[in-house]
Ligand SMILES: Nc1ncnc2c1ncn2[C@@H]1O[C@H](COP(=O)(O)OP(=O)(O)O)[C@@H](O)[C@H]1O
């Protein structure tokens with residue numbers, strides 16, 4: 261088991277407001293790491309700081325280190341576009357581009373290079389297959405992605421994210437806009453993707469974290485209260501705050 | 512008076528005023544058709560005038576205006592897009608954007624004859640283009656900038672932030688995000704603005720007076736460095752400078768110009784309604 265991302269004394273600020281306090285955790289390669297905690301505790305902030313999507317926010321800045329394969333994500337010589345190619349992201353609301361299914365998946369590969377038509381077709385097919393969407397859309401590749409149902413749209417967003425062959429996939433409450441059936445299919449998909457990718461998922465849903473993840477981190481007011489193997493954290497929480505949160509007494 | 516009464520009264524008043532506003536437009540159009548329709552025929556559109564402009568058609572002026580409008584589009588499009596991208600994407604609020612915005616507002620308020628004099632000084636004389644389509648297109652291009660830039664900026668801002676975020680998260684650069692997501696999604700709106708701008712440009716007389724227009728030039732221009740006849744100026748000439756000019760020809764010419772401008776506006780409106788209908792976010 262190896263560490264894909266090592267977070268060391270990491271803090272994050274929106275101007276003078278400190279959203280994350282001195283985090284330390286290791287995200288294991290090819291594992292699913294779930295982040296839980298009440299609204300506003302900094303889960304999204306943490307996720308978005310890993311692929312530096314917070315960079316554009318005026319006054320936002322980080323302290324400490326987040327190392328991807330040993331190299332600081334915030335080092336001055338990091339090419340942010342390249343970093344985001346290695347660390348992909350899936351968002352809360354399914355948000356396909358208002359373009360065809362094919363063009364959605366092909367967008368990343370196209371901007372990253374000039375793939376040949378045949379290679380691109382192959383890549384799009386593979387990505388849709390890996391996102392467990394191929395069978396449903398193989399005859400509608402030229403149709404607008406907006407015609408898919410929300411569950412399909414979210415899997416399309418996953419296909420779009422894996423088409424650039426990232427190493428890590430960040431998912432910010434990817435199922436919160438989906439019905440239970442679509443949710444389970446995305447969870448299935450996550451488990452299969454974990455064979456190839458390292459996955460970090462933020463979830464509001466504790467059952468989901470318990471079901472689908474290998475490691476779980478519990479956030480509270482910008483602090484990482486507890487981080488452990490998922491079965492340990494849910495079975496034998498060490499911190500009383502964790503215990504009361506997962507048993508539903510707080511949240 | 513009760514609140515309900517006031518309500519009804521105000522609605523009636525506002526509706527009446529709205530109708531009053533529409534009436535002159537309809538009257539002008541009807542008036543033009545009534546007086547000009549008899550002059551319109553295929554020959555009128557496809558032959559050059561002769562006999563001191565009193566006879567023949569308007570072909571060189573019509574085509575001149577079409578050329579000029581195309582050339583104006585070519586000038587206006589890149590400038591407006593660049594300015595709109597800068598305003599909408601790169602700098603929402605700094606000294607330069609405030610200066611640009613101020614300039615746009617002021618440009619919109621400048622009388623068109625001033626554009627004409629500016630075009631004469633800048634393009635015809637200083638840059639040495641002479642009286643030519645290019646000098647006219649540059650002048651008209653500047654004239655269209657305010658409306659084109661503001662519609663383009665609006666169209667760019669209407670593209671949801673989310674798509675920019677997603678595009679960046681897929682490793683696209685800022686420019687690629689603009690080029691491959693924002694602009695394609697904003698394009699119909701941008702095109703609407705350009706067509707509206709062109710509608711205005713096609714009908715202007717003063718800006719082309721010193722920069723392109725020839726009173727009588729039966730041959731078509733061979734390059735953008737040639738002079739050309741143009742419909743609004745031709746209309747001005749036959750309406751004021753030619754004694755014994757048949758009225759029906761004057762109205763026919765005006766009608767063609769009106770139809771040209773109206774059809775541009777119509778196309779813009781159709782594109783705009785189509786975007787509204789197809790926009791799903
Ligand atoms: N762009 C922002 N500017 C300022 N404060 C923000 C911004 N985004 C989030 N915050 C604040 O940071 C804290 C953590 O937010 P967030 O990471 O979205 O929490 P979560 O995803 O756990 O609900 C909240 O207090 C929130 O108000």
Ligand SMILES: [Mg+2]
Pocket residue numbers: 303304305432
């Ligand atoms: Mg969140």
